[in-house]
Amino acid sequence: MCELLAMSANTPTDLCFSFTGLTRRGGETGPHKDGWGVTFYEGKGVRSFHDPDPSASSRIAEVVQTHPIKSEVAICHIRQANVGDICLANTHPFIRELWGQYWVFAHNGQLSDFQAEPGFYEPVGTTDSEALFCDMLNHLRQHCHRGDPAETLVEHLVELANNYARQGVFNLLLSNGERLFTYCTTKMASITRRAPFGPARLKDTDVTVDFESETTPDDIVSVIVTEPLTTDEKWDIYQPGEWRLWRKGEVVLSGGR
Amino acid sequence: MCELLAMSANTPTDLCFSFTGLTRRGGETGPHKDGWGVTFYEGKGVRSFHDPDPSASSRIAEVVQTHPIKSEVAICHIRQANVGDICLANTHPFIRELWGQYWVFAHNGQLSDFQAEPGFYEPVGTTDSEALFCDMLNHLRQHCHRGDPAETLVEHLVELANNYARQGVFNLLLSNGERLFTYCTTKMASITRRAPFGPARLKDTDVTVDFESETTPDDIVSVIVTEPLTTDEKWDIYQPGEWRLWRKGEVVLSGGR
Known part of the structure; x- marks a missing residue:
């Protein structure tokens, strides 16, 4: 299994604090030592770091x-x-372009018997995760259209996710840079930080941050993870089958089974 | 305009020396200060670094x-x-998946009136370069097939490149991880280093390397650039309209107008 972390914010915000906590679990406080990756949107562009170490x-x-x-x-x-060797081609997040936007995907779980229908997007590596991502994008390209409202896209994504969830564990992060779709089958939690900001302490390493000194009163920053990262904040735990669509730090659509 | 650097080698080799020389030209010994990027293949996977600074x-x-x-x-x-603002979405190299392989593209030049036909691949940013890349991949997807021999793919690439070259400056680097296609309209040079290896000195900063101590006798490593990077080696200058296909450090196909 793996661990996931995402951020949705209403102003460009760095991920240093949360990323520091999560990456401790990659071989120190946790067993997730088979590579890591992170993708940051900046406008429509992305910058990614992938490492099989x-x-x-x-x-x-x-x-x-x-x-x-x-x-x-x-x-x-x-x-x-x-599923899949330890190598760069199997390192999340995976990225593809659809409708002139980069779509970014990361998955926790396992659908080891998953067979994707042939389609335009194809996996480069050998993970079930990348095959699932390609399957989702092939479905969107076939059944949706550029400029469809978020409600329409989410309807398709939820139907796909519910179907995958029947075949295994499927905790999902997916974004096109405008919105962030999150889906939980077994474990996911979120926290929304806004004024008045306070301090927070990481669970996995001795680091504390005072968000007050790093933010403005209008900032809204949400962090979504498979396991809470801090010890002194109240995280909002997803239910199995629950999904939330985030935009600019807030939930704009949500639902569940 | 921009500067390009590529490497083709018969064994996994680092790019530190050449990259150090090139990046001096991004705001120090040269005016190319509007961002930079590099993509490394490791097996079928890629890792990229992109920065608009x-x-x-x-x-x-x-x-x-x-x-x-x-x-x-x-x-x-x-x-x-x-052409195109300074931002991450306009920062080369550009990457797309085709036939289960990552294709990586970087371009020097300008085709400011270029209009791509609508197709499956679409640019995310606003550069003529990314539009050209999408146009090339749309053409390959439409007219070629997975597993086509290199000769067939190259025939199409050369025809496309000759056509672009009639519309402006088009110095190109394009790879699918197996082979590296290079095309010159105005400036490109290469060097192939093999045993007996010797020392080399960068033109742009006071760094010397002794390749002898970093290589084995079987290594073949070629570097392709828009402007030679070292002062004490003999670079092989491309002619206008000349193209070379590289594989494992050596030219396997070549031609010209």
């Missing part, structure tokens, strides 16, 4: 922890391999 | 200079913007 000891992860990259949407994944 | 002062570029990432094919670009 353990995040807890990665020189590149250290740079991402300490070099503030400001983003309104970011998606991060640390891997404990089950 | 000047490469000469980029913290992330510093990591890539000093952290050896071993690859058989790498493509790098430093940008001096002409």
Whole structure:
């Protein structure tokens, strides 16, 4: 299994604090040592870092922890391999272009018997996750249209996700840079930080941050993870089958089975 | 205009020396300060670094200079913007998946009136370069097939490139991870290093390397650039209209107008 982290914010915000907590679990406080990756949207562009080495000891992860990259949407994944070798091609997040937007995907879980229908998008690596991502995009390209309202896209995504969830564990992060779709079958939690901001302490390493000193009163920043990252904040736990669509730090649509 | 750098090698090799020379030109010894990017193939996977900041002062570029990432094919670009704003979405190399392979593209030049036919692949940013890349992949997808021999693919690529070259400046690097296609309209040069290896000195900064100590006798490593990077080696200058297909450090097909 793996761990997931995403951010949705109404102003470009760095992920240093949360990323520092998560990456400890990649070979130090957790067993997810089979690679890691993170993608930051900046406008319509993305910048990604992928590494098949353990995040807890990665020189590149250290740079991402300490070099503030400001983003309104970011998606991060640390891997404990089950399906697919440990190699760069199997390292999440996966990225494809659809309708002139980069779509970014990370998955926790396993659908080991999943067989994708042939389609335009094809996996490069050998994970079930990348095959699922290609299947989702092939479905969207076939059944939806550029400029469809969020409600329409989400209806299709929820139907796909419910179907995958019947075949295995499918905790999902998916974004096109404007919105972030999250779906839980077994574990996901979120926190929304807004004024008045307070301090927070990471669970996985001795780091505390005072968000008050790093924010303005209008900032709204949400973090979505498979396991809560801090010990002194109240995280909102997803129910199995629950999904939430995030935009600019807030839930704009949600539902469940 | 911009500058390009690529590597083709028969064994995973790092790009630190050449990358250090090139990135000096991004705001220090050259005016190409409007972002930079590099993509390394590792097997079928890729890892990319993209930054809209000047490469000469980029913290992330510093990591890539000093952290050896071993690859058989790498493509790098430093940008001096002409068409398209300075932003991440306009930062080369551009990447798309075709036939289950990542295709990576970087371009030097300008075809400011270029209008791509609508197709499956669409640009995310606003550069003529990304529109050209999408046009090439749309053509390949429509007219070629998975598993076509290199000769067939190259025939199509050369025809496309000759056509673009009639409309402006089109110096090109394009790879699918197996092969590297290079095309010159105005400036490109290559060097192939093999045993007996010797020392080399960068033109843009006071760095010397002794390749003898970093290689084995079987290594073949070629570097392709828009402007030679070293002062004490003999670079092989491309003619206008000349193209070369590289594989494992050697030219396997070539031609010209």
